Amino acid sequence: MSAAQHIHAPEGASVADSLALRPLIEDFNARYAYTLDRGNLEDWPGYFAEHGRYRITARENALAGLPIGLIYCDGHGMLNDRVRAILQTTTFAPRYLSHMLSGVFVKSIDAEGVIHAITNYMVLQTLVEGETRILQSGEYVDQFIRHGDSLLLKDRLCVYDSIMVPNSIIYPV
Numbered sequence: 136m137s138a139a140q141h142i143h144a145p146e147g148a149s150v151a152d153s154l155a156l157r158p159l160i161e162d163f164n165a166r167y168a169y170t171l172d173r174g175n176l177e178d179w180p181g182y183f184a185e186h187g188r189y190r191i192t193a194r195e196n197a198l199a200g201l202p203i204g205l206i207y208c209d210g211h212g213m214l215n216d217r218v219r220a221i222l223q224t225t226t227f228a229p230r231y232l233s234h235m236l237s238g239v240f241v242k243s244i245d246a247e248g249v250i251h252a253i254t255n256y257m258v259l260q261t262l263v264e265g266e267t268r269i270l271q272s273g274e275y276v277d278q279f280i281r282h283g284d285s286l287l288l289k290d291r292l293c294v295y296d297s298i299m300v301p302n303s304i305i306y307p308v
Contacts, residue, residue, distance in 0.1 A: 153241040160239050160252050160279065163286050168234035171307060176221055179307055180214035184280055184287040189214060191293040191308060194273065205304050217307070227305050229263040232270070234308075249289060250279040256293070258308045260301075271295045271308050 163182075170178045183189065192204030208214045238255040245251065253274050260270035273295035279286040293308050 197294045233259040
């Protein structure tokens, strides 16, 4: 069997649709990571649809269908509250983030046109007076909607692999 015979279209889309969407999602994720890596938190909610949802949860909980996680934001109000809390009320040591993203997979496009995709991520964290460590690794399980020529997140579930997490997750991953 040739490699081409193993290529399957995502559910509800053609292979051509998948190939056309992948660079859009990669560009979206690169901009998202750049925003967070540069500390431009005020811009973070703009990556989400008005009623977009953002969650961070353990793989164990995700596989069991459990909603419990480290962070849950539903809509721009909660996303903006999260940003305000980080910038105005939370005390923490200065740090830098560096996102590493790979393996964008367009899983399906549903009847409403919602694009379901998965992207692997790893976030490195460097404390200003410390060493660089892996903060988290896992996958983004995303639902995108089209917004003109670009995309917005309807839902981003960050499923992390490690059972042990740092005692504080400050920034979005």
